Amino acid sequence: MITAYISIGSNIDREYYLPAGVKAVAQLASSWRMSRVFEAEPVGFDGDNFFNSVIEIKTSLSLATLQLSLKNIERQLGRPENTQKNQSRTIDLDILLYGDVICECSPTIPRSDLYKFAFVLWPMNELCPELVIPGQQQTIAELWQHFSPQQSLWPVE
Numbered sequence: 802m803i804t805a806y807i808s809i810g811s812n813i814d815r816e817y818y819l820p821a822g823v824k825a826v827a828q829l830a831s832s833w834r835m836s837r838v839f840e841a842e843p844v845g846f847d848g849d850n851f852f853n854s855v856i857e858i859k860t861s862l863s864l865a866t867l868q869l870s871l872k873n874i875e876r877q878l879g880r881p882e883n884t885q886k887n888q889s890r891t892i893d894l895d896i897l898l899y900g901d902v903i904c905e906c907s908p909t910i911p912r913s914d915l916y917k918f919a920f921v922l923w924p925m926n927e928l929c930p931e932l933v934i935p936g937q938q939q940t941i942a943e944l945w946q947h948f949s950p951q952q953s954l955w956p957v958e
Contacts, residue, residue, distance in 0.1 A: 802831060802859045803900040805867060806928070808914060808921050810893040812843065815852040818878055822892045823856060825874040829867065830858035836924030838957040844918065845887035852957060855897065855924035864899050868908050871896065897921060903936045911935055919950035 807826060811818040819838065827833045836855045843851060860867060871894040876882065879891040897912045904910040911934050914921045922945050925932075930942035 802861055805858050805860055805899045806897040806925065807856045807858065807871065808853065808893070808895045808897050808912070808924075809856055810841075810851045810853040810920065811891060812849045812851040812889050813879075813891045815849075818891045819852045819854070821878055822874065822894060823854070825878070826856050826858065826871070826894065829862060829870055830860050833858045834928065836927040839920055839923060839954050840957050841920040841954045842952050843887075843889075844952055846889075848889040851920065853920040853924065855921065855928055857928050864896070864902060864904065864908070864910070867899070868896060897925065898932075898935065901935045911937075915944070919948065919952060919954045922948055923954060 809819065809822050809826065811822065823835060834857050838852050838854045841851045841853050862870065875892050875894055884890055895912055895914065896908050896910060897915055899910050902910050915925065915934065925941045926945040930940065932941050933939070934941065
């Protein structure tokens with residue numbers, strides 16, 4: 802079994818699509834757990850606020866199969882195939898880490914979002930603060946400790 806971390810976000814009917822996405826991703830896992838849900842302002846465009854979280858899964862799927870499965874879930878949950886990066890979406894599922902794998906092709910692992918976005922790093926810090934990022938010397942907690950968020954972010958009650 803491989804431990805993978807997946808970022809999940811929605812800013813269109815987010816009370817429906819975020820739980821639907823979690824349920825679909827959980828079906829790919831033998832076990833799973835999730836951070837709290839955070840509300841975050843969009844980055845790079847004007848739109849409704851996002852609900853974001855990170856899901857940790859244990860899976861026997863290969864990286865390629867997991868990536869394809871996540872893209873299929875996005876399509877099933879109404880995300881058009883040609884959705885651009887900086888626009889509203891029903892669901893967004895991105896592999897952040899996949900075991901100890903370092904991959905510079907698609908998908909890039911570790912995903913650079915770990916170093917850029919509080920909506921990824923804060924939930925990761927909740928789930929696995931002592932995890933060392935593959936190919937790095939830093940733990941998630943150390944990265945979070947030195948992080949300066951560029952966006953407003955708060956836990957959803």
